[in-house]
Amino acid sequence: MKASIIIVFVILAVLVLYGILAGGSLMLFIDFPSVFIVGGILIGGTIMSFGCSIPLRALKKALQKEGVKDLAELREYVNVFSMASRLSITAGVIGTLIGIVQMLVLLDDLSKIGPAIACALLTVFYGVFLSELVF
Numbered sequence: 001m002k003a004s005i006i007i008v009f010v011i012l013a014v015l016v017l018y019g020i021l022a023g024g025s026l027m028l029f030i031d032f033p034s035v036f037i038v039g040g041i042l043i044g045g046t047i048m049s050f051g052c053s054i055p056l057r058a059l060k061k062a063l064q065k066e067g068v069k070d071l072a073e074l075r076e077y078v079n080v081f082s083m084a085s086r087l088s089i090t091a092g093v094i095g096t097l098i099g100i101v102q103m104l105v106l107l108d109d110l111s112k113i114g115p116a117i118a119c120a121l122l123t124v125f126y127g128v129f130l131s132e133l134v135f
Contacts (some may be wrong), residue, residue, distance in 0.1 A: 029122065029125070031115075031118050031119060031122040033115075033119050034095055034099075034118070034119050034122040034123040034125075034126055035126065037091060037094065037095040037098065037119075037123050038088060038091040038092060038095060038123055038126045038127055038130065040091075041087060041088075041090065041091035041094060042084060042087050042088050042091055042130070045083070045087040045090075045091075046080065046083060046084050046087060049083050050079075050080055050083070054076060054080060055080050055084075057077075058076070058077040058080040058081065061077060062077070062081075081135045082135075084130075084135045085130075085131045085135035086131075088126075088127045088128075088130035088131040088134075088135065089127050089128065089131045090127070091123065091126075091127050092123045092124040092125070092126060092127020092128060092131075093124070093127070094123070095119060095120070095122075095123020095124070095126075095127070096120045096121070096123055096124050097120075098119065098120070098123075099116050099117065099118070099119035099120025099121070099123065100116075100120050102115075102116035102119065102120075103116035103117055103120065
């Protein structure tokens, strides 16, 4: 990997972390229902699309230093990560809809609206983060 890509990635990560920490704690951006929604849709959708073995092989190969030698195998792995990218955006949208429905149901009790809004917003954040920066 080129040094310039790593430098840009580090600068972006520092800026995002600064933006998060300037407004409060990093723990404000951790919401387990949102993680479960995005993770469940991402893992479940990938396994439903490719089975268990192909995504695991793609993940192992992505973490190794040596590249893929076979063009057909490379296309297969690219398809896995492309599907994971699309699924993470979809999971973010589904999580947002779930959070909005929860919020509308809880309009009578204003103290319970905050977690529903957090679920709605953080699932989009997680989905976009995974799609654009991981996959």
